[in-house]
Amino acid sequence: MPKDILQTETESPRTCQPRLRKPNATDGAEIWELVKACEPLDRNSMYANLIQADHFRDTCVVAELDGEIVGWISGHLIPGDDAFFVWQVAVGEAARGMGLGKKMLKALIARDGISDASVLKTTITKDNAASWGLFRSFARDIGGELTDEPHFEKEAHFDGAHDTEHMVSITLESDAKVLKRAA
Template structure:
């Protein structure tokens, strides 16, 4: 068999998908390690990830593969607003290329705690191509409009120590929300 068509262990297609679930407090350390390994994400304290996994478990999600956390999205409903805010998205190297980020976003927006949100919001720096790609693709898939504008600015909010974060807003179309409720 010619070398260029020879099957190897690394060329086998993946048939298993990570299992999605709500996080719990015992996941805090593993989530922190995943975020730490997922540049350019800001590292929070391990305690912050533990609190997210415990107190905000209904609006966060983990993806597990072979008893390892390979995906994480933290989020919350914005108080006094009909918007779901996505704080961080992390996909470990073992799960990249599987569409896991979109699967986690879809699962989160379908949850009863989130599905009444009219908007999904997140902040992204202009140079984070992976995040822009994920959220543009998600918006396209659900038929939502994506807008962005500078929100937390480099000089005004970060004292020059961090690039400007753009507030990305995606409309969660009523038809999409109805489909999610039916699923």
């Protein structure tokens, strides 16, 4: 729906569900603007978001609401590891409170290629309550075990300029594993 058309009283932005899809290179600038609006997320260059949307589109997702990108997750499969790494989760103000972060995570782990991973990994600083809440809730919903340990340390890796990032690992169970265990 064009942004200049008013919604009727019976329609509400909250009743509309965002459409999840793979990103395209042309989404790079809009993704960059979304991340910029979602402090305290680290802003990468617009070019980095363009590369993610183009080269890593199979392991990233955008959420659109009324033609606007309101959600973004960047991720990749870790080379030589049976793991899917989530780099960044951004949910714009217009889509907050809809459970969009979890919906995007679930959509990603269901994709071909990613669904073979046995663990989801991400890094989170201890003070990032929103991310801890998202990933703990996601782990509960999928029945995965969540563990964490310091990974990129403040002094050793960030020269004191950034808080320690904890590597969070969540076990993932494929449908085949669940069916085998149930048999």
